[in-house]
Amino acid sequence: MNPAPALNATGSADLDLIARRLRLKLIEMSHAAGTPHLGSALSCVDILVAAYWNILKIDSARPQDPLRDRFILSKGHAASALYATLAERHFFPAAWLDNFAKHHSPLAEQPAPNCAPGVELATGSLGHGLPVGLGMALAGRIQKQDYRVFVVMSDGECNEGSVWEAALFAPAQKLENVAIVIDYNKWQATGRSNEVMNLPSLRDKFAAFGWSASEVDGHDISALTAAMENVPNGSGRPVAIVAHTVKGRGVSFMQDDNNWHYRVPTADEVLASKKELNLA
Amino acid sequence: MRNAFAKQITALAQQDPRVVMMAGDIGNRLFDNLKAKCPDRFFNCGVAEANMIGMAAGMAMSGLRPFCYTITPFITYRCLEQIRVDVCYHHVPVVIVGTGSGLSYASLGATHHSCEEMGMLRLLPGLAVLAPADEMEVRGALKAALQYPHPVYIRIGKKGEPVVHKTEPNFIIGKALPLRDGTDVCLLGTGTMLPVVLETADLLAKAGISAKVVSFPCIKPLDKELLSEVFNKFKCVATVEEHSVLGGLGGSIAEWLTASRAPGRLLRFGTPDEFLHDTCEQEEAREHYGLTAPAMAERIKSEMAV
Numbered sequence: 139m140n141p142a143p144a145l146n147a148t149g150s151a152d153l154d155l156i157a158r159r160l161r162l163k164l165i166e167m168s169h170a171a172g173t174p175h176l177g178s179a180l181s182c183v184d185i186l187v188a189a190y191w192n193i194l195k196i197d198s199a200r201p202q203d204p205l206r207d208r209f210i211l212s213k214g215h216a217a218s219a220l221y222a223t224l225a226e227r228h229f230f231p232a233a234w235l236d237n238f239a240k241h242h243s244p245l246a247e248q249p250a251p252n253c254a255p256g257v258e259l260a261t262g263s264l265g266h267g268l269p270v271g272l273g274m275a276l277a278g279r280i281q282k283q284d285y286r287v288f289v290v291m292s293d294g295e296c297n298e299g300s301v302w303e304a305a306l307f308a309p310a311q312k313l314e315n316v317a318i319v320i321d322y323n324k325w326q327a328t329g330r331s332n333e334v335m336n337l338p339s340l341r342d343k344f345a346a347f348g349w350s351a352s353e354v355d356g357h358d359i360s361a362l363t364a365a366m367e368n369v370p371n372g373s374g375r376p377v378a379i380v381a382h383t384v385k386g387r388g389v390s391f392m393q394d395d396n397n398w399h400y401r402v403p404t405a406d407e408v409l410a411s412k413k414e415l416n417l418a
Numbered sequence: 419m420r421n422a423f424a425k426q427i428t429a430l431a432q433q434d435p436r437v438v439m440m441a442g443d444i445g446n447r448l449f450d451n452l453k454a455k456c457p458d459r460f461f462n463c464g465v466a467e468a469n470m471i472g473m474a475a476g477m478a479m480s481g482l483r484p485f486c487y488t489i490t491p492f493i494t495y496r497c498l499e500q501i502r503v504d505v506c507y508h509h510v511p512v513v514i515v516g517t518g519s520g521l522s523y524a525s526l527g528a529t530h531h532s533c534e535e536m537g538m539l540r541l542l543p544g545l546a547v548l549a550p551a552d553e554m555e556v557r558g559a560l561k562a563a564l565q566y567p568h569p570v571y572i573r574i575g576k577k578g579e580p581v582v583h584k585t586e587p588n589f590i591i592g593k594a595l596p597l598r599d600g601t602d603v604c605l606l607g608t609g610t611m612l613p614v615v616l617e618t619a620d621l622l623a624k625a626g627i628s629a630k631v632v633s634f635p636c637i638k639p640l641d642k643e644l645l646s647e648v649f650n651k652f653k654c655v656a657t658v659e660e661h662s663v664l665g666g667l668g669g670s671i672a673e674w675l676t677a678s679r680a681p682g683r684l685l686r687f688g689t690p691d692e693f694l695h696d697t698c699e700q701e702e703a704r705e706h707y708g709l710t711a712p713a714m715a716e717r718i719k720s721e722m723a724v
Contacts, residue, residue, distance in 0.1 A: 204480075204481070251507055251508045251509070258479075259479075259508075260503070260507055260508060263499065263503050265468075266472055266500070266503055266504055268472075269468065269469040269470075269471070269472025269473050269475075269476070269500070269504070270472045270473070270475050270476035270479070270504055271476060272469070272472070272473050272476060273472060273473035273474060273475060273476020273477040273478075273479070273480070273484075274476040274477070274479065274480050275476075276438075276461070276473060276476070276477060277476065277477045277479075277480030277481065277482050278480070279458070280438065280458055280459060280477075280482065281480070281481065281482075299468065300468040300469055300472065300500070303464075303466035303468055303469035304466075304469045304472070304473075306464070306466065307463065307464065307466060307469055307473075310464075311461075
């Protein structure tokens with residue numbers, strides 16, 4: 139991976155390049171490790187870029203700072219995207235990515251507790267990130283610390299009852315230092331998420347539950363940044379951002395093809411992806 | 419016991435600003451004092467146990483010491499995966515308190531019984547499993563849990579249980595509490611069965627059998643030192659619990675015993691591998707399962723005669 143840009147790089151051209159480089163890295167990691175869930179990882183890259191370059195108050199030199207913003211990738215199957223992002227932001231050496239999912243690597247297919255600096259939670263079982271995130275947010279309120287908590291979930295994850303328990307609880311507590319971003323790529327493991335469960339409209343559902351809910355193009359880093367930058371937003375309500383995304387985003391032969399929930403790219407497909415991402 | 423729990427947790431919350439009380443829509447008025455003293459550290463989490471446990475883990479990760487409280491089956495079976503992943507896998511100091519354990523709520527039916535939960539929770543790596551016997555042990559267990567840097571599960575009864583200890587015992591997680599010396603048989607009682615165990619020892623004494631009685635509130639970690647002592651000294655050691663004979667105190671000691679070279683025989687009193695379908699109160703449920711002093715004394719006498 140090329141050297142990271144300056145910490146305050148927010149120009150959309152810079153961030154677009156970063157997002158493309160991260161996508162290629164994920165494709166290379168999947169190929170090298172033989173790991174699935176590439177489509178899921180590619181769909182949330184722009185959300186991670188907006189969060190880690192434009193939103194989060196974090197310092198890679200002090201990953202345990204009690205006052206840091208918390209970021210939880212609740213859709214743990216997309217962990218490669220989180221790892222590549224954290225490496226790009228200097229939380230750990232980029233060389234760690236070369237051993238992703240290999241024996242004794244700190245970076246397993248889905249993150250273990252305290253596996254690497256910057257990883258806040260072991261995820262992989264869906265529906266855990268939001269309740270734990272609410273606990274972190276409540277702890278901030280109790281201890282009079284004004285950090286925020288951002289939780290990224292998948293649309294398939296919204297099948298889990300625990301998500302809706304948490305969705306009912308947070309507004310009752312007027313917990314406004316929490317935001318969720320739903321990576322709404324319209325697929326879950328084996329089917330269209332809108333057909334498996336009655337998901338539409340996610341925005342209306344969260345609004346009805348008492349959240350400050352909005353919808354955004356989940357591949358528009360500027361729009362994502364605008365949606366995430368005002369947390370808390372003064373409404374006294376937690377923030378829900380439904381990000382419309384495309385599974386496998388960035389590579390024509392992966393986009394919106396759910397086979398890439400499990401498929402692993404061949405060497406030729408890695409090369410083809412590199413060309414498509416204009417990184418060849 | 420639950421009143422003792424409420425009083426003790428209120429005292430701990432006042433002493434320690436890290437203590438947070440989370441209730442699953444239970445304990446009407448029980449926590450009024452705590453709410454008045456520490457209004458920002460009491461949460462009625464509603465009837466949503468999975469979210470409650472997840473939130474407790476998030477709080478513990480952020481430096482707080484949450485105590486979660488609701489009726490035992492709902493705070494154990496219902497949210498087992500949250501306990502496993504959020505609390506135990508991350509190994510954070512959350513204290514989970516189940517009330518109305520065992521057959522306390524016998525009359526409400528098997529939805530409200532918990533005769534399997536210690537067996538389930540005992541398998542989770544790093545989780546201590548405690549069953550205090552009376553309100554004195556409840557106080558000690560809560561204090562010990564707050565000092566313990568690991569996750570803890572505590573099962574308690576309801577209210578009005580007999581008090582065994584005259585004063586608060588020195589409750590150490592992993593240590594049993596010997597109550598009465600004896601020479602012929604050793605009775606290990608856990609949780610609210612302890613008063614019945616003492617009654618059983620009285621009946622045995624009348625029949626000329628001298629029973630050592632030990633309160634055994636820590637199902638995990640086991641007090642292996644005491645087990646080694648009693649299984650080497652006594653021909654027969656009995657475990658008594660308001661829990662299945664599988665997986666709880668008796669089950670756990672059976673596992674320990676197969677790996678030890680101790681000669682003592684283990685006799686397990688508890689509930690069988692079935693749901694209780696009869697309509698009954700706690701006392702009647704205990705009778706149904708032979709968990710009364712006369713029934714246990716008879717079984718021990720015949721065992722001793724072999």
